[in-house]
Amino acid sequence: MATAAPSLSNLRPDPRIVLRHHWLVRLTHWLNAIAIIILLMTGLNIFGAHPRLYWGDAGSVDQRDRLWLETGASPPWRNPTGWIDIAGTRFDTTGLIGVSQSPKGTTSFVAFPHWATLPSGRDLATARTWHFFFAWVIILNGLAWLLYGLFSGRLWREILPKRAQLTRAHLWHDFVEHLKLNFPKGEAALSYEVLQRFAYAGVTLLLIPTVILTGLAMSPGMDAAWPWLDQLWGGRQSARSVHFIAMAGIAGFLLLHLALVVLSGPFRQIGAMITGRLTIGGDK
Amino acid sequence: MILHRRHLLTALPAGLLLTGCDALTRNSTAKAVIGAGEQATYRWQRLVGRDGLAREFAASDISPTFKINGTHEPTNPEWQQLAAGQFADWRLKVTGLVQRELALTLPQLRALPQRTQITRHDCVEGWSAIGQWTGPQLAPILKAAGLQGGARYIVFLCADDYGGEASKGGLQSASRYYESVDLVDAFHPQTILAHSLNNQPLGTGHGAPLRLRVERQLGYKQAKYLMQIVIADSLAPFGGGKGGYWPDRGYEWYAGT
Numbered sequence: 001m002a003t004a005a006p007s008l009s010n011l012r013p014d015p016r017i018v019l020r021h022h023w024l025v026r027l028t029h030w031l032n033a034i035a036i037i038i039l040l041m042t043g044l045n046i047f048g049a050h051p052r053l054y055w056g057d058a059g060s061v062d063q064r065d066r067l068w069l070e071t072g073a074s075p076p077w078r079n080p081t082g083w084i085d086i087a088g089t090r091f092d093t094t095g096l097i098g099v100s101q102s103p104k105g106t107t108s109f110v111a112f113p114h115w116a117t118l119p120s121g122r123d124l125a126t127a128r129t130w131h132f133f134f135a136w137v138i139i140l141n142g143l144a145w146l147l148y149g150l151f152s153g154r155l156w157r158e159i160l161p162k163r164a165q166l167t168r169a170h171l172w173h174d175f176v177e178h179l180k181l182n183f184p185k186g187e188a189a190l191s192y193e194v195l196q197r198f199a200y201a202g203v204t205l206l207l208i209p210t211v212i213l214t215g216l217a218m219s220p221g222m223d224a225a226w227p228w229l230d231q232l233w234g235g236r237q238s239a240r241s242v243h244f245i246a247m248a249g250i251a252g253f254l255l256l257h258l259a260l261v262v263l264s265g266p267f268r269q270i271g272a273m274i275t276g277r278l279t280i281g282g283d284k
Numbered sequence: 285m286i287l288h289r290r291h292l293l294t295a296l297p298a299g300l301l302l303t304g305c306d307a308l309t310r311n312s313t314a315k316a317v318i319g320a321g322e323q324a325t326y327r328w329q330r331l332v333g334r335d336g337l338a339r340e341f342a343a344s345d346i347s348p349t350f351k352i353n354g355t356h357e358p359t360n361p362e363w364q365q366l367a368a369g370q371f372a373d374w375r376l377k378v379t380g381l382v383q384r385e386l387a388l389t390l391p392q393l394r395a396l397p398q399r400t401q402i403t404r405h406d407c408v409e410g411w412s413a414i415g416q417w418t419g420p421q422l423a424p425i426l427k428a429a430g431l432q433g434g435a436r437y438i439v440f441l442c443a444d445d446y447g448g449e450a451s452k453g454g455l456q457s458a459s460r461y462y463e464s465v466d467l468v469d470a471f472h473p474q475t476i477l478a479h480s481l482n483n484q485p486l487g488t489g490h491g492a493p494l495r496l497r498v499e500r501q502l503g504y505k506q507a508k509y510l511m512q513i514v515i516a517d518s519l520a521p522f523g524g525g526k527g528g529y530w531p532d533r534g535y536e537w538y539a540g541t
């Protein structure tokens with residue numbers, strides 16, 4: 001009779017290949033990536049139709065007391081200044097926000113530059129239809145990911161920070177390791193570190209649900225169907241403001257995420273998210 | 285240097301993807317696929333909120349000024365002449381798939397049971413304003429005319445010509461404003477034909493003498509300068525065939541969004 005096999009993985013020589021990401025995680029990850037980029041870019045185009053944010057139920061150019069963020073341009077028109085006002089403080093953003101260069105090299109007075117928006121030129125109608133289509137994608141995709149995470153237990157094992165990781169010493173250690181660009185190697189690469197867990201949990205369980213709920217709260221039809229939707233945020237214009245702030249959080253995560261993927265070995269990491277297979281061990 | 289090359293290698297597909305997207309937004313197959321989102325939204329909202337009521341606010345919530353958008357004053361001579369006569373000769377015609385056509389005067393509309401509602405007006409651009417609207421509900425007027433079997437849409441024909449906006453796509457020439465709703469919104473209790481805003485007769489900029497209020501949809505559905513209501517089985521014969529001035533220019537026909 002064969003004896004119970006000892007853990008085979010321990011006998012395998014390094015480097016070895018490990019199935020790191022379930023197919024559903026990979027699929028939802030890439031669908032999410034496409035949806036988020038298109039939602040961000042169409043959203044910036046939509047913002048350009050009324051580049052002001054307010055608090056409360058209502059708000060328009062006539063109600064400046066409710067205004068807290070605005071973008072625009074100032075003369076001299078031969079050499080205009082682009083700016084963003086946030087809570088009464090003006091920042092010069094010429095070239096980026098308020099005033100930028102069109103692809104033809106002419107001066108453009110859109111809120112966000114052509115390379116950051118979809119479509120690249122001002123087109124509220126198209127931006128909206130794309131935004132709402134990918135809003136459906138991100139909602140359905142997110143639900144699929146969430147259900148998988150709940151039923152497989154991956155949400156607790158992989159995404160939420162572990163209790164043991166929540167000590168001050170552990171958090172500080174992980175922070176320092178990130179600053180030194182020391183990334184987990186070997187077996188340690190098979191489980192997320194605490195800051196990574198905070199980032200993933202923050203985006204998937206906080207920021208994305210927030211943009212979805214604030215997005216729905218801007219819909220007059222949904223506000224009539226579910227009257228708590230806009231009141232949850234203190235009114236429709238507040239929901240629009242929170243939508244923008246949460247979007248900025250997601251954009252920040254996206255930049256950090258891309259930077260860390262590039263710094264920690266982009267081919268290995270992106271490959272793992274496409275094929276599911278991660279090579280571990282054999283590190284110098 | 286290696287890092288630099290890796291940056292380029294990851295940035296290149298992303299750049300290609302985005303230039304591709306810009307071209308895709310003009311592709312008709314892509315437009316049809318993306319348009320499925322609007323259908324999904326329409327069906328979803330009819331499922332979860334068919335009879336939902338838009339929130340009604342307190343008098344203290346009324347916005348100090350209600351922004352005028354779209355047409356500020358129709359140039360159409362017929363409307364100009366009616367306005368010069370204080371709309372005494374104006375009639376709201378109700379035609380199409382009805383048992384009997386109607387031609388209602390302003391005093392007749394004011395004599396019907398009135399509804400007053402303080403609601404939030406949400407412009408597609410992003411801003412909102414709160415105002416108090418007064419007028420008869422649309423439902424009893426439709427019942428008085430009597431809808432025929434095939435009726436599916438209520439189309440609102442307006443007096444104003446509005447100019448196309450190149451940046452917004454779609455039809456570019458100036459054309460007559462119109463809008464339309466389905467029967468669910470037409471018979472909704474908050475769907476009224478408003479003749480007053482904040483206890484004052486509608487001003488020229490707000491759509492005198494009568495405008496539609498369909499409170500669960502965006503601002504461009506609130507057709508101003510109403511002249512005629514047509515009950516129809518199809519939207520194809522009107523304007524560009526998409527059911528409204530802005531829908532003809534790429535915006536959602538169902539603007540409960």
